[in-house]
Amino acid sequence: MKPNRSIPAAAVIPVLTYPDVRRAVAWLEAAFGFAERVRIGADHRAQMRAGEGAIIVADDGSERRAPEPGAGVTHAVMVRVDDANEHCARARAAGARIVMEPTDFEYGERQYQAEDLAGHRWTFSQTLADVEPESWGGITVS
Template sequence: MLVYPDVRAAVAFLEAAFGFSERVRIGDAHRSQMRVGADGAVVVADDGGDRRAPSPDGYSHEIKLRVDDVDVAFARALEAGAVVHQEPVTHPYGERACVVEDPGGHRWELTRTVRDVDPAEWGGTVVAPW
């Protein structure tokens, strides 16, 4: 569940920026269940009670969103009003990624695997195989 000060604005942004689709609306501005891709889901909720949206003095999480094309997804997010934290870049560990922030302060890493890389090549250690 992601908390926003304006649920309806969050839904509009997530649809425009990332292609999510609203499935269930609970109240006018209380909550929304959104579909992500073929089998994912995100719940968007208001900042009532003890729930709080992110604040400008830091962040506590970054949501990793797998996309087909990082550059296309990045452009779409910017067009919808996202703020750039990291331009698209291809990392030595085989991921092409960027980081954007939505109007509610949530950070999203848009990412795609461009090649499989042995973790030893970039300083990682395999602890257990997938």
């Protein structure tokens, strides 16, 4: 891929809609430790770093809408972290609704789930061990 300083370098970049971009950016920095990298307009969009990955925070507009309470989970974004317990405590302190407490899974990950201020669902995953997928029922395809 050619580099371009106007777009995050990650290969996959979720674009999440929020009713207030500036408030969302501040909250995502405080709760999840993300870092704003590019601001687009006063309240239109922001590009944020999330470890080696990235997200784009977009405003309500055109066809874009933030999640609606009670409408069910339409998506989740998974982010790898170094310490799920510490990350969960930070998110909780910032007001995240913890949907699933940090839990160890047979596939070698400790994960927790949180809902942000606009209702987006997040899964944060800490690697505990390198586990062969076949040991827990997965199938390695390539």
